[in-house]
Amino acid sequence: MTVFSRLVQDRRRGALWWAVGVAVSVGLIMSLWPSVRDDRSLDRVVEHLPASMRALIGNQATIPLSSAAGYLQARLFSTTLPILLLVYAIGLGAGAIGTAEENGTLQLVMTAPITRKRVACERFAASASLLLFMILVGLGTTLLIGGLVNLAQDLSMTRMIIATIAVAEIALLHLAIAFTAGAMSGKRGTAISVASSIAVGGYVIYGVAASAGAVQFVRVISPWWWLLDRNLLAQPGTFLALGLPLLLAIAIFAFGVAQFDRRDLKFP
Amino acid sequence: MPAAIATHGLTKRFGELTAVADLDLEVERGEVFGFLGPNGAGKTTTIRMLLDIMRPTSGTAEVLGGSPRDIAVRARIGFLPADLAFDPRHTVRETIQYFGNLRGGFAADEVEALLDRFTLDAHRTIGNLSTGNRRKVGVIQAFAGRPELLILDEPTSGLDPLLQHEVLTLIEERVADGTTVFLSSHVLPEVERVAHRVAILREGRLISLAAIDDLRSRVRQHIELHIVGTPDASRFRDLPGVVAVEVNGNVIAITVEGSLDPVIKRAADFNVERIVSHESDLEDAFLDLYR
Numbered sequence: 001m002t003v004f005s006r007l008v009q010d011r012r013r014g015a016l017w018w019a020v021g022v023a024v025s026v027g028l029i030m031s032l033w034p035s036v037r038d039d040r041s042l043d044r045v046v047e048h049l050p051a052s053m054r055a056l057i058g059n060q061a062t063i064p065l066s067s068a069a070g071y072l073q074a075r076l077f078s079t080t081l082p083i084l085l086l087v088y089a090i091g092l093g094a095g096a097i098g099t100a101e102e103n104g105t106l107q108l109v110m111t112a113p114i115t116r117k118r119v120a121c122e123r124f125a126a127s128a129s130l131l132l133f134m135i136l137v138g139l140g141t142t143l144l145i146g147g148l149v150n151l152a153q154d155l156s157m158t159r160m161i162i163a164t165i166a167v168a169e170i171a172l173l174h175l176a177i178a179f180t181a182g183a184m185s186g187k188r189g190t191a192i193s194v195a196s197s198i199a200v201g202g203y204v205i206y207g208v209a210a211s212a213g214a215v216q217f218v219r220v221i222s223p224w225w226w227l228l229d230r231n232l233l234a235q236p237g238t239f240l241a242l243g244l245p246l247l248l249a250i251a252i253f254a255f256g257v258a259q260f261d262r263r264d265l266k267f268p
Numbered sequence: 269m270p271a272a273i274a275t276h277g278l279t280k281r282f283g284e285l286t287a288v289a290d291l292d293l294e295v296e297r298g299e300v301f302g303f304l305g306p307n308g309a310g311k312t313t314t315i316r317m318l319l320d321i322m323r324p325t326s327g328t329a330e331v332l333g334g335s336p337r338d339i340a341v342r343a344r345i346g347f348l349p350a351d352l353a354f355d356p357r358h359t360v361r362e363t364i365q366y367f368g369n370l371r372g373g374f375a376a377d378e379v380e381a382l383l384d385r386f387t388l389d390a391h392r393t394i395g396n397l398s399t400g401n402r403r404k405v406g407v408i409q410a411f412a413g414r415p416e417l418l419i420l421d422e423p424t425s426g427l428d429p430l431l432q433h434e435v436l437t438l439i440e441e442r443v444a445d446g447t448t449v450f451l452s453s454h455v456l457p458e459v460e461r462v463a464h465r466v467a468i469l470r471e472g473r474l475i476s477l478a479a480i481d482d483l484r485s486r487v488r489q490h491i492e493l494h495i496v497g498t499p500d501a502s503r504f505r506d507l508p509g510v511v512a513v514e515v516n517g518n519v520i521a522i523t524v525e526g527s528l529d530p531v532i533k534r535a536a537d538f539n540v541e542r543i544v545s546h547e548s549d550l551e552d553a554f555l556d557l558y559r
Contacts, residue, residue, distance in 0.1 A: 002366065003370075010355060010357065104349075104352075105354065107321070107353065108347065108349070108367055108409065109370065110319075110320075111319045111321065111342060111345070111347045112342065112367065112371055113339040113340065113342045113343035113370070113371060113372075115339055264321070264322040264323060265316075265322065267321065267349075268351050268353070
């Protein structure tokens with residue numbers, strides 16, 4: 001696991017700074033919960049928002065914003081947490097192969113007695129582990145501050161864990177996309193732009209489709225719809241939210257490894 | 269025992285461009301094989317095919333009797349690329365240790381001896397090293413595992429003359445111990461010093477393959493004889509190996525291919541005041557072939 005541990009070591013410092021950012025952002029949102037609890041004026045504001053705006057903050061008519069599930073979905077699980085984790089995941093995915101091939105640091109590794117598939121798998125696993133660490137930081141902060149503000153009386157911890165898993169899967173999916181784009185192209189820019197385009201494009205499709213009845217069917221291709229169609233803090237989990245992103249991430253990762261194994265590598 | 273490197277019809281195309289064309293090479297065990305050619309001749313592409321960084325469009329490359337895709341074969345090769353890139357955040361020791369770990373570990377005393385030899389501080393961070401010092405790290409990681417085959421791409425580029433000398437000495441020592449060296453370079457004197465045979469590549473094609481001694485015999489030497497009295501150029505023109513004779517005042521300028529002996533013996537018939545010999549190396553011979 002030399003390649004795995006080396007990549008984790010390389011990213012250690014960056015991961016710690018990200019962890020501070022995630023903990024502060026999540027902690028701030030959680031700590032504001034007591035001041036929002038039962039504030040009906042917020043519900044009235046949201047009711048007047050266009051459907052697409054309500055969709056983008058994960059709001060549903062049956063779950064008021066003044067409830068724990070409504071507030072945390074709007075502020076944390078449909079916006080802050082997935083956006084932070086997606087940005088982090090895309091950077092990790094691009095760095096696994098794309099960046100390292102483009103800057104040439106992978107060259108002496110690829111000429112060492114280690115197969116390409118193994119290098120790709122270990123670097124993906126290291127990146128996924130760092131993402132997992134960041135998710136645990138987010139979840140840990142949620143549970144810790146949730147305990148301090150007595151969130152347990154409004155919301156079960158199990159539901160928060162399930163909602164976090166759904167966000168984690170979407171982040172892993174984008175990590176796999178950036179990884180594979182990098183594994184196919186050997187370029188950091190390509191890896192980041194492909195994965196970011198899919199992330200932003202998916203968000204736009206989800207938002208537009210929510211307000212335009214005629215094209216509503218296109219939202220099925222948006223990972224954001226898979227994540228946000230149901231509020232997992234109040235409603236049961238779905239295959240789209242908890243199964244599909246993980247299966248797709250595995251398939252895209254496997255495709256990336258196969259492509260990396262068969263092509264010419266491009267070092268400077 | 270199979271050859272250290274054997275390529276048959278090795279070809280690499282990138283779209284319209286043919287980087288390496290139908291290359292047949294055989295590098296014997298224990299020899300230093302110079303691989304020469306101008307920039308863009310296909311040297312690095314060939315090396316990349318020998319290390320499975322690139323795959324041939326057609327033809328085959330066999331290294332140490334096996335395929336470069338086989339990790340057991342790559343475990344026996346030390347490689348120094350022309351363009352070295354290390355993660356700048358690690359120290360010299362961490363970097364060497366990392367590449368050692370990928371190869372099942374370098375012997376600690378071997379690493380220490382090389383660090384000492386190249387006066388490299390193992391605690392310094394790669395990002396703070398000069399180009400020359402980074403090159404030393406590259407040399408150490410290539411040599412520290414005592415591989416059977418060393419593939420060195422421009423090994424002395426960026427090194428000062430003393431260190432260039434040290435690297436060439438290290439190559440000579442390893443060859444004395446039985447290591448095979450595939451040395452790609454466009455620095456002719458270094459190849460002349462250590463190589464037994466030389467292949468010259470131009471536009472992806474092998475244009476010459478010869479033993480260094482044969483090339484030396486083809487080297488043209490230029491000498492000037494300063495004569496007291498009237499020089500008679502005609503007495504040199506018919507000598508074996510003489511390619512050109514020019515007279516300028518009392519100076520006869522003679523160009524000779526191969527041995528100088530007949531010219532020197534004929535010069536004894538004249539009253540020679542001074543002989544000026546222009547230093548010649550393989551460069552002229554190579555440059556003729558490059559063109």
